[in-house]
Amino acid sequence: MNTSVRALLIALSCAVAVGCAKKEEVRPEPTPAPTPTPTPTPTAPAGDNWTDVALLASKPCLVARTAYFDYDASNVRSEAQEMIRCHARWLQNNPGARMTLEGNADERGSREYNLGLGERRGNAVRDLLLANGASSAQINVVSYGEERPVCTMSDDSCWSKNRRTEIVYTVKQ
Amino acid sequence: MHEVSTGSRRRLTSYKGINGAPAFSPDGRQMALTLSKDGNPDIYVMDIASGRLNRVASHYSIDTEPAWMPNGQEILFTSDRAGKPQIYRVSAAGGGSVSRVTSVGDYNTRANVSFDGRKIAMVQGNKNVYRIAVLDRERSDTGTVRVITSGPLDESPSFAPNASMVLYAAREGNRGVLYAASADGLVKQKLTFGDGDVREPAWGPFRPR
Numbered sequence: 001m002n003t004s005v006r007a008l009l010i011a012l013s014c015a016v017a018v019g020c021a022k023k024e025e026v027r028p029e030p031t032p033a034p035t036p037t038p039t040p041t042p043t044a045p046a047g048d049n050w051t052d053v054a055l056l057a058s059k060p061c062l063v064a065r066t067a068y069f070d071y072d073a074s075n076v077r078s079e080a081q082e083m084i085r086c087h088a089r090w091l092q093n094n095p096g097a098r099m100t101l102e103g104n105a106d107e108r109g110s111r112e113y114n115l116g117l118g119e120r121r122g123n124a125v126r127d128l129l130l131a132n133g134a135s136s137a138q139i140n141v142v143s144y145g146e147e148r149p150v151c152t153m154s155d156d157s158c159w160s161k162n163r164r165t166e167i168v169y170t171v172k173q
Numbered sequence: 174m175h176e177v178s179t180g181s182r183r184r185l186t187s188y189k190g191i192n193g194a195p196a197f198s199p200d201g202r203q204m205a206l207t208l209s210k211d212g213n214p215d216i217y218v219m220d221i222a223s224g225r226l227n228r229v230a231s232h233y234s235i236d237t238e239p240a241w242m243p244n245g246q247e248i249l250f251t252s253d254r255a256g257k258p259q260i261y262r263v264s265a266a267g268g269g270s271v272s273r274v275t276s277v278g279d280y281n282t283r284a285n286v287s288f289d290g291r292k293i294a295m296v297q298g299n300k301n302v303y304r305i306a307v308l309d310r311e312r313s314d315t316g317t318v319r320v321i322t323s324g325p326l327d328e329s330p331s332f333a334p335n336a337s338m339v340l341y342a343a344r345e346g347n348r349g350v351l352y353a354a355s356a357d358g359l360v361k362q363k364l365t366f367g368d369g370d371v372r373e374p375a376w377g378p379f380r381p382r
Contacts, residue, residue, distance in 0.1 A: 071300055072257070072280075107344070108303055110283035110296050110328055111373065112194040112207065113251050113258055116214040116235035119191055123212075143191060152347050154326060 050093035053173050061086030065167040067125055068160060071106075074120040076128055084125055087167055088132030095135070098171040101125050103143040106159035111145055118143035125165045140170075174204075174221070185219065196239050198265070205229075205239035205248050205265070216250050218265055229267040240284045241265070249274060249284040249293065260284045260295060275308065277318055283329065287336035292356060294330035294339050305330045305341050307356055321358030329373045332356070340364075340374045 049055065056062050065087075067080035076084065091097050103122030105114035122141035129139060151158035175182045186192045190209035197204055204219045208226075214237045216230035230236045234254040241248055248265045251258050259281050260274040275281035280298035287293075290310075297306035302324040310316040326344035333340070337356055342349045343363075349371040351364045 072253075108300075108326065109258075109280060109298055110238060110251070112237045113235060113253075113282045115191055115193055116207070116209070116237050119209055119214065120235065141190075154344065 050089060051173065056090070056169070056172055059086070062090060067121075067165045067167075069121050069124075069163040069165070071159075071163070072117070074117065074124045076124050080125075081128065084128045085132045088129045088134045091129065091135070091138050092133035094173045095138075096171060097169065097173055098138050098140070100140045100142055100168045100170055102148075102166040102168060103141065104148055104162055104164050104166070105146045106162040107146045107149065107154065108159065111147075115143050115145035118145045121163070121165045125167070185221070185224070190214075191237075194238050196241055198241050199243055199245045203245075203265070205241060205250075207237040207239065216248065216263070218248070218267070227267050229265060230261070230263050230271060238283045240286055242286055243288055243290045249286065251282040251284070258282045260293070275318075281306070285330050285332055285339075287332045287356075288334060289336060292332065292336055294332055294341075294356075296328050296330065301325065303327055305339060305354065307339065307358070319358055321354045321356065322352070322361065327352075329375075331375045333376055340376060342371050342374055 061083050064083045067076055067084060069077070087099070091099070101122040103118035103120070105117045105121075119141065122143055126139050126141050130136060146162070149158070149162045151161045174185050185204065186206065186208065188208050188210035191207055191214055194207040195204050196206070202221055204221055206217055206219060207214045208217050209215070213233055214235050215228055215232070216236050216239050218227045218229050219225065229248060230250055230252070232252060232254045234252055235258070236250055236252045236254070238251040239248045240250070246265055247262055249260055249262050252261050253259070255273070257279045261271050262274050263269055263271045274284075274293065275295065278297055278299070280296070280303075282296045285294045292310070293308040295306055295308065296303055297320060298304070303326050304320050304324040305322040305327050306318050306320045308316045308318050321339065322341060322343070327341050329342045331340045332338075338353050339356055340351065340353050343352050351371045351374055352361060353364055354361045
């Protein structure tokens with residue numbers, strides 16, 4: 001809902017801008033001599049500019065967006081911590097950025113308990129983000145429990161893929 | 174809440190976080206439910222007419238899956254406050270102490286109570302097999318536990334109104350299917366009705382009064 005409203009607003013403001021631009025053109029003022037349009041500057045290679053949105057798609061620790069968990073556990077494993085700190089740095093450098101953390105559980109056991117487990121896994125990632133510089137207004141946590149598996153076989157390999165928190169950016173910058 | 178007789182619906186809760194596991198009290202005037210609006214799932218009892226909420230179980234762990242005892246005075250719920258999920262009991266009026274009901278195993282969840290309060294069905298699991306167990310409190314308060322299904326992914330037990338059978342959902346391939354087992358575990362039968370995914374079965378409340 002929010003995103004669609006936002007998209008609509010963006011679309012509207014574009015339309016308004018275009019309208020204004022046309023009006024400007026109609027004005028009978030001497031147009032300045034046409035200068036050759038500068039060739040668009042090539043987007044800078046994503047370096048360490050932590051506000052360059054291209055970084056989100058190029059820096060390995062920002063491209064990784066899933067933290068996995070042990071059975072019936074919600075502590076963040078050591079191998080996911082660097083990735084989460086990396087996203088925390090992004091949030092810190094981009095105060096307008098927003099994300100939803102989607103917590104999930106494997107199919108074993110009861111559904112409502114798994115809903116709680118998914119939420120706790122989302123909260124665990126949130127807490128680590130907050131401890132590393134993100135602000136709470138940037139993060140929303142939702143749990144899908146066992147209802148959104150990425151892998152549907154009933155075995156250990158699938159279960160381990162389903163016990164996860166996914167980072168989903170709703171606003172990138 | 175969906176009013177079956179009139180078809181009308183109204184939303185009872187829309188808090189941030191989990192709004193789940195609703196369970197009507199035996200007299201239909203209250204609803205026990207799980208809300209995580211304060212940061213983690215806790216058990217609440219709502220007076221349906223007024224919408225007033227009373228938190229009856231609160232802990233930083235997961236508290237969920239409330240089930241009413243037939244007298245309407247107590248609620249069973251799942252909590253992992255001791256590290257692993259187990260079933261606990263608390264006064265439905267709140268303020269009382271919380272006592273642990275299950276003692277065997279690492280995973281006992283989703284209690285469902287027989288009409289006479291003597292039997293409690295639950296999901297009992299370890300990492301590999303999740304089965305339905307019945308805690309029979311007929312002879313002692315701690316009771317005896319009998320596993321009545323074979324797993325591996327059984328869930329959502331629901332006692333028949335006369336407590337002789339337990340409906341539950343089992344997993345076959347990628348489908349949930351409906352089963353019924355006798356409360357003593359001697360008889361088990363699959364109930365088929367075509368395709369589709371079965372989850373969270375419950376006995377209908379429509380019985381002659």
